[in-house]
Amino acid sequence: MSLVSTALAYRELLANLVIRDLKSRYRGSALGLLWTVLTPLFMALIYIFFLRLLMGRGVRIRHEEIIIGVFAWQFTIQAIQSGMNCITGNANLVKKIYFPRIIIPLSVNLSALINYLLMLVVQLGLVAVILHTGGSHLSAGTFFVPLLIVYHFMFNLSLALLTAAANVYFRDTQHFVGLFISAWFFVSPVMYSLSLLDALTGDKAWLRELYMLNPLTLIITAYRALQIPGEVFPWSIGAVIGWCWPVVIFAGALIFYQRTQRYFADWL
Amino acid sequence: MQNAIEVRNLGKAYRALGVGVPTLYKTISRIIQRRPIERFWALRDVSFDIPRGATVGVIGPNGSGKSSLLGLIAGTVTPSHGAVKTEGRISSLLELGAGFHPELSGRENAILNASILGIPREDVIRRMDHIIEFAGLKDFIDMPVKHYSSGMYVRLGFAVAVEINPDILLVDEVLAVGDIAFQTKCLERVRDLQKKGKTLLLVSHALDTVEQFCDDALLILEGRLAERGPPRDVIFSYLKTYMLRIGKLHVEEYGTRQVTIDRIVVRNHRDEETIQFESGTAMHIEVHYRANQRIENPIFGFSIKSADGVHVFGSNTQIENYPIPAIERSGIVRIAVDPLTIKAGNFFLSFAIHSPDHKTQYHRLEDWLAFSVVDTTAREGLVHLNNQWQWNHERQD
Numbered sequence: 001m002s003l004v005s006t007a008l009a010y011r012e013l014l015a016n017l018v019i020r021d022l023k024s025r026y027r028g029s030a031l032g033l034l035w036t037v038l039t040p041l042f043m044a045l046i047y048i049f050f051l052r053l054l055m056g057r058g059v060r061i062r063h064e065e066i067i068i069g070v071f072a073w074q075f076t077i078q079a080i081q082s083g084m085n086c087i088t089g090n091a092n093l094v095k096k097i098y099f100p101r102i103i104i105p106l107s108v109n110l111s112a113l114i115n116y117l118l119m120l121v122v123q124l125g126l127v128a129v130i131l132h133t134g135g136s137h138l139s140a141g142t143f144f145v146p147l148l149i150v151y152h153f154m155f156n157l158s159l160a161l162l163t164a165a166a167n168v169y170f171r172d173t174q175h176f177v178g179l180f181i182s183a184w185f186f187v188s189p190v191m192y193s194l195s196l197l198d199a200l201t202g203d204k205a206w207l208r209e210l211y212m213l214n215p216l217t218l219i220i221t222a223y224r225a226l227q228i229p230g231e232v233f234p235w236s237i238g239a240v241i242g243w244c245w246p247v248v249i250f251a252g253a254l255i256f257y258q259r260t261q262r263y264f265a266d267w268l
Numbered sequence: 269m270q271n272a273i274e275v276r277n278l279g280k281a282y283r284a285l286g287v288g289v290p291t292l293y294k295t296i297s298r299i300i301q302r303r304p305i306e307r308f309w310a311l312r313d314v315s316f317d318i319p320r321g322a323t324v325g326v327i328g329p330n331g332s333g334k335s336s337l338l339g340l341i342a343g344t345v346t347p348s349h350g351a352v353k354t355e356g357r358i359s360s361l362l363e364l365g366a367g368f369h370p371e372l373s374g375r376e377n378a379i380l381n382a383s384i385l386g387i388p389r390e391d392v393i394r395r396m397d398h399i400i401e402f403a404g405l406k407d408f409i410d411m412p413v414k415h416y417s418s419g420m421y422v423r424l425g426f427a428v429a430v431e432i433n434p435d436i437l438l439v440d441e442v443l444a445v446g447d448i449a450f451q452t453k454c455l456e457r458v459r460d461l462q463k464k465g466k467t468l469l470l471v472s473h474a475l476d477t478v479e480q481f482c483d484d485a486l487l488i489l490e491g492r493l494a495e496r497g498p499p500r501d502v503i504f505s506y507l508k509t510y511m512l513r514i515g516k517l518h519v520e521e522y523g524t525r526q527v528t529i530d531r532i533v534v535r536n537h538r539d540e541e542t543i544q545f546e547s548g549t550a551m552h553i554e555v556h557y558r559a560n561q562r563i564e565n566p567i568f569g570f571s572i573k574s575a576d577g578v579h580v581f582g583s584n585t586q587i588e589n590y591p592i593p594a595i596e597r598s599g600i601v602r603i604a605v606d607p608l609t610i611k612a613g614n615f616f617l618s619f620a621i622h623s624p625d626h627k628t629q630y631h632r633l634e635d636w637l638a639f640s641v642v643d644t645t646a647r648e649g650l651v652h653l654n655n656q657w658q659w660n661h662e663r664q665d
């Protein structure tokens with residue numbers, strides 16, 4: 001596969017770009033790398049606080065679900081936001097020096113991945129503690145989380161490739177993506193669990209299937225199902241299609257990116 | 269392949285975008301109104317070969333397509349037409365400090381920059397002391413580059429870049445950075461690469477650098493390869509065409525031709541034939557003439573005009589009281605301008621041979637010869653004036 005062979009051939013550059021990204025991200029801030037974890041942690045705390053306040057006693061909030069949801073959401077958001085601007089933000093590099101252009105979004109996504117792995121250590125710890133206080137512990141499915149991360153990474157990379165290339169040609173992309181993310185947050189089970197959906201969809205099964213087409217719904221739900229004992233992944237036709245179509249998107253994104261990258265220098 | 273670079277019918281068209289970056293609205297409205305995409309050819313029908321080991325200068329006015337050409341050869345720009353073939357590892361010094369991150373230290377950025385340029389990590393680490401010394405950044409290398417001066421920034425970029433060991437090196441204007449001392453170091457490094465048999469392509473506005481270093485020069489005008497040849501000739505014709513175009517020059521030749529000026533040789537203070545001079549040094553002009561008949565009391569004159577058309581100086585043998593009683597057959601008239609007090613810029617020499625009453629012009633060459641002057645002092649202006657200073661003050665006792 002050309003992506004893998006390119007990445008291997010340019011592994012040194014790739015590594016250095018990832019190091020640059022990680023080093024520079026929090027340099028100059030007092031808490032440094034701690035922010036990687038603090039951001040999703042505080043987000044989770046805020047959601048939990050307001051959900052309790054707004055929803056009252058009627059809805060059962062599972063803290064571990066919100067924490068898993070927010071951490072996974074952060075991974076995707078980080079990948080898109082840095083991916084979208086990775087070409088336009090490195091205009092001088094793209095215009096002046098030749099190396100395979102795919103290296104740039106790849107490096108940005110790898111650094112988001114490394115960040116997520118760091119976050120995940122804390123997330124697993126937190127969830128384990130919360131479960132422990134409830135007399136339970138992390139499910140054995142946790143061992144399969146790495147497989148899910150590979151899929152999640154592929155999904156993020158496709159989005160980064162598409163938005164990065166689109167943003168070179170149309171700077172409208174960044175505004176559109178900003179809006180899209182706001183809406184996406186609510187149609188993905190980040191701060192709620194799928195059980196809430198049952199109340200909303202009622203007997204309209206097609207609405208539920210439609211909802212399951214969102215790959216992030218599946219990814220977040222799968223993270224929860226793997227880690228929290230007793231949670232079962234709700235398989236359905238919509239879910240199967242939802243798992244499959246990102247693979248098509250990934251192939252399409254690669255082709256789209258490789259076609260458009262030839263003219264990046266003209267547009268920057 | 270004997271050639272390091274082969275360029276065939278190369279063309280690059282850009283979309284004429286008007287103002288600003290493309291937006292979805294602009295594109296959609298263009299499609300709806302069925303307006304064709306306007307194209308602007310930055311480079312067209314360019315073909316040339318560069319033999320391995322040659323150093324070739326690329327000159328031309330701003331916006332003529334020089335940078336597009338380098339981008340095409342480097343591979344960052346995709347051609348609209350034609351092809352570029354290169355042999356060997358190619359590296360470009362088109363952007364110094366590419367990818368530097370302001371928050372990272374000089375050392376970290378050096379390693380990153382090197383990997384962008386394709387220098388193996390171990391090579392950079394091994395050569396780090398040398399890089400630091402070359403850039404003159406001993407005390408600052410572990411400081412974030414955001415605190416660097418622009419000179420330090422560029423010096424570090426260059427120091428890393430010259431560690432590249434490519435077969436072909438593309439250089440765009442970067443030799444014009446830093447102070448005189450650093451520039452000298454850079455040029456030494458270019459000489460090193462030449463000695464190692466590397467192929468160099470040098471884009472520069474510093475015409476003296478091109479003349480000094482290059483075996484060959486390419487003149488790019490309005491996206492086309494206008495001329496190729498020995499640097500001196502190409503620079504000369506560049507200056508001439510360029511000045512003509514901006515309307516400051518009227519190259520012409522007229523006269524009765526009873527005497528003709530066959531050749532003019534200009535030498536610097538080291539007795540080298542050149543058209544580049546340093547202010548304050550000597551300029552020696554030889555006018556080789558051929559008289560077709562005996563001419564009594566010929567007057568030889570010359571004048572200097574600046575690139576923007578200002579008449580800087582003019583004189584002749586009559587004014588200077590150097591009578592030449594008569595000429596026959598051929599000979600040489602020498603003019604020593606010592607010191608050359610013009611300071612900096614491009615200038616044109618005119619020559620004339622005429623009768624004492626100016627009525628008969630035997631041969632006149634107007635704006636015939638271009639030369640440029642560089643000034644290494646901080647003094648300003650068009651000409652050097654001797655100035656002495658004195659301070660008188662009242663004593664306070």
